[in-house]
Amino acid sequence: xxxxxKIIDRWIESxxxxxxxxxxxxxxxxxxxxxxxxxxxxxxxxxxTILDVATGQGEPALTLARLAGPTGSIFGVDPVPAMVEAxxxxxxxxxxxxxxxxxxxxxxLPFPANxxxxxxxxxxxxxxxxxxxxxxxxLRVLKPGGGIAAxxxxxxxxxxxxxxxxRVMDRYVPSPPPEPGALDAFRFAxxxxxxxxxxxxxxxxxxxxxxxxxxxxxxxxxxxxxMRCDISEKFRSKLAGLTADQAAEVQQEVLTATRTHSANxxxxxxxxxxxxxxxxx
Ligand SMILES: C[S@@+](CC[C@H](N)C(=O)[O-])C[C@H]1O[C@@H](n2cnc3c(N)ncnc32)[C@H](O)[C@@H]1O
Numbered sequence: 001x002x003x004x005x006k007i008i009d010r011w012i013e014s015x016x017x018x019x020x021x022x023x024x025x026x027x028x029x030x031x032x033x034x035x036x037x038x039x040x041x042x043x044x045x046x047x048x049t050i051l052d053v054a055t056g057q058g059e060p061a062l063t064l065a066r067l068a069g070p071t072g073s074i075f076g077v078d079p080v081p082a083m084v085e086a087x088x089x090x091x092x093x094x095x096x097x098x099x100x101x102x103x104x105x106x107x108x109l110p111f112p113a114n115x116x117x118x119x120x121x122x123x124x125x126x127x128x129x130x131x132x133x134x135x136x137x138x139l140r141v142l143k144p145g146g147g148i149a150a151x152x153x154x155x156x157x158x159x160x161x162x163x164x165x166x167r168v169m170d171r172y173v174p175s176p177p178p179e180p181g182a183l184d185a186f187r188f189a190x191x192x193x194x195x196x197x198x199x200x201x202x203x204x205x206x207x208x209x210x211x212x213x214x215x216x217x218x219x220x221x222x223x224x225x226x227m228r229c230d231i232s233e234k235f236r237s238k239l240a241g242l243t244a245d246q247a248a249e250v251q252q253e254v255l256t257a258t259r260t261h262s263a264n265x266x267x268x269x270x271x272x273x274x275x276x277x278x279x280x281x
Contacts, residue, residue, distance in 0.1 A: 003129050004079065004105060007079055007080075007105070007127070007129070007183075008079055008080050008081075010183075010233060011056075011079075011080045011083065011233070012080055012082055013233065013236075014231065014233050015056075015057070015080055015082035015083045015085075015086055016082070017230035017231050018056055018057040018083070018086065018231055019057050019086035019089075019090075020230065021227045021230060021231055022057055022058075022086075022090065024217050024219065024227055025057070025059065025231070026059060026063070027216065027217055027218075028161075028215045028216065028217050029059065029122065029123075029215075030063070031211070031213040031214075032060075032122055032123070032151045032211070032213075032273060032275075033059065033060040033063050033064075033122060035151065035209070035211045035213075035273070035275045036060060036120045036122060036149045036150075036151055036275060037060075037064075037067075037120075039147075039149045039207070039209060039275050039277035040118050040119070040120050040147045040148060040149025040277050041117070041118045041120075041147050041149075042147065045064055045067045045068045045072065045118070046067070046068060046069050046071070046072060047068065047069060047071040047072050048068055048072050048073075048117040048118055049072070049073045049074075049075075049115065049116050049117050049118075050064050050068065050072070050073075050074050050075070050116060050117060050118045050119070050120065051074075051075045051076075051077070051109070051111065051116045051118070051119045051120070051138070051141060052064065052074070052075070052076040052077070052120050052121065052122070053077055053106050053109070053119065053120070053121040053124055053134070053138055054077075054078055054106060054121050054122070054123070054124020054125070054127065054128075055076030055077060055078045055083070055084075055087055055101065055124075056078055056080075056083050056087070056124075057083055057086045057087055057090070058076055058086065058087030058088075058090050058091065058099075058101065059122060060120060060122050061074050061075070061076030061087065061099055061101070062076075062087070062090055062091060062094065062096065062099065064099075064120075065091070065094075065096045065098050065099035066094075066096070068098060069098070070097075070098060072098050073098055073100075074098055074099040074100075075099070075100055075101075075102070075111070075116075076099065076100070076101045076102075077101070077102050077103070077104040077106075077109060077110070078101070078103065078104070079103060079104060079105045080103075081103050084101045084102065084103050087101040088101050106121075106124070106125075106128045106133075106134035106137060106138065107128065107129075107130060107133040107134050107136075107137050108137065109137050109138070109140070109141050111141040112141070113140050113141060114141070114142070114143050114144065115141055115143065116141050116142050116143060116146060117142075117143060117146050117147070118142075118146055118147045118148070118149075119138045119139075119141060119142050119146070119147075119148045119149075120148070120149050120150070121138070121149075121150045121151070122150075122151045123151060123152065123153070123185075124150070125150045125152055125188065125194065125197075126152050126153070126183065126184065126185060126186070126187040126188050127183045128183075129183065131188075131194070131197050132197055132200055132201055135148070135150075135197055135198055135201035135203070136201045136202065139201055139202055139203060139280050142280040143280065144280055144281060145279060145280065146279065146280050147277065147278075147279055148198070148203055148277065148278055148279070148280065149275055149276065149277035149278075150194065150198075150275070150276050150277075151211075151273050151274070151275050152187070152188040152189070152194055152273060152274050152276070153185050153186055153188075153189060153272075153273055153274075154189050154210065154271075154272035154273055154274055155186065155189045155272070156185075156186050156189065158270075158271075158272040159269070159271050159272060160257075160261065160269045160270065161215050161228075161269045161271055162185070164254055164257040164258060164261075165228060165232070165235055165254055168250050168253045168254055168257070169235065169238050169239075169250060172238075172242055172246055172249075172250060173238045173241060173242070175238075188274065188276075189274075191208065191210070191274065192208065194208070194274060194276045195207075195208040195276050198276055198277075198278050199278075202280075202281070203278030203279065203280065204278060204279050204280070204281050205278055205279045206276070206277065206278035207276070207277055207278070208274055208275070208276045208277075209274070209275045209276075209277075210272060210273075210274060211272070211273050211274070211275050212270065212271070212272050213270075213271055213273075214268045214269065214270060214271065215268070215269045215271045216266060216267065216268045216269075217266075217267050218265055218266050218267075219267060220265070221255050221258040221259050221262055221267065222255065224258055224262075224267050225251060225254055225255060225258065228254075
């Protein structure tokens with residue numbers, strides 16, 4: 001299977017689940033969108049032309065469309081047609097007329113050079129086969145002086161949203177650490193690595209910010225378990241390989257750990273991400 005087909009294959013099943021859990025995902029990662037807007041667009045999006053690369057089910061593009069107003073133009077791209085269809089459905093449901101979604105890979109964006117004021121990506125760059133080519137292409141479509149920003153996960157062991165599942169699951173289905181450069185959620189957890197890619201791609205005035213926030217959702221621990229298994233292709237496939245008894249044990253252990261982060265119907269996890277930003281010369 002070719003690299004691009006593998007990417008689509010990996011994400012296609014997730015599209016249904018990311019759409020199903022859209023409201024929860026929106027709430028959990030709203031602080032990430034705010035950090036991207038702050039660092040990539042100096043907090044100013046009204047009337048801007050903004051591209052969201054690896055938009056998935058449409059975030060942050062849909063949030064940007066609401067904030068940018070009628071004179072703004074928002075574009076979102078993702079290589080997985082089912083993700084793009086989900087994003088379009090939501091734009092229609094919200095009656096947003098200033099946002100468009102297209103199927104595209106990050107390293108081949110269907111836009112002329114020098115057309116966007118801002119280019120952003122939330123939790124996408126770590127999955128690009130060549131992050132350098134992806135960031136170069138994002139810079140190509142950016143106007144001179146325009147802002148670029150990407151959000152990626154910090155270390156797994158600083159993010160209980162991930163590790164309360166992975167630590168339990170790894171005891172049942174051991175997984176070797178990913179090879180360097182593997183398309184993994186924590187590929188850019190080491191500070192400076194994505195910053196270096198931005199600089200190699202030609203971005204100027206680059207910076208990296210560690211953003212600490214709370215991932216919050218008003219789900220019960222049981223509903224959180226369902227949502228978390230649904231949206232992670234890794235957990236779904238590992239769970240599918242367990243016996244019913246093992247799966248029940250994993251669920252109980254994860255629920256117990258989740259309850260330590262849950263009070264008054266609110267689940268709240270401390271989280272750490274890096275937001276890397278820069279400008280086009
Ligand atoms: C973790 S999801 C993030 C979705 C959304 N941006 C959000 O934060 O909710 C990662 C997305 O990256 C997309 N993706 C994977 N490889 C890509 C590539 N080479 N170019 C562009 N997007 C890619 C996937 O299809 C998926 O929708």
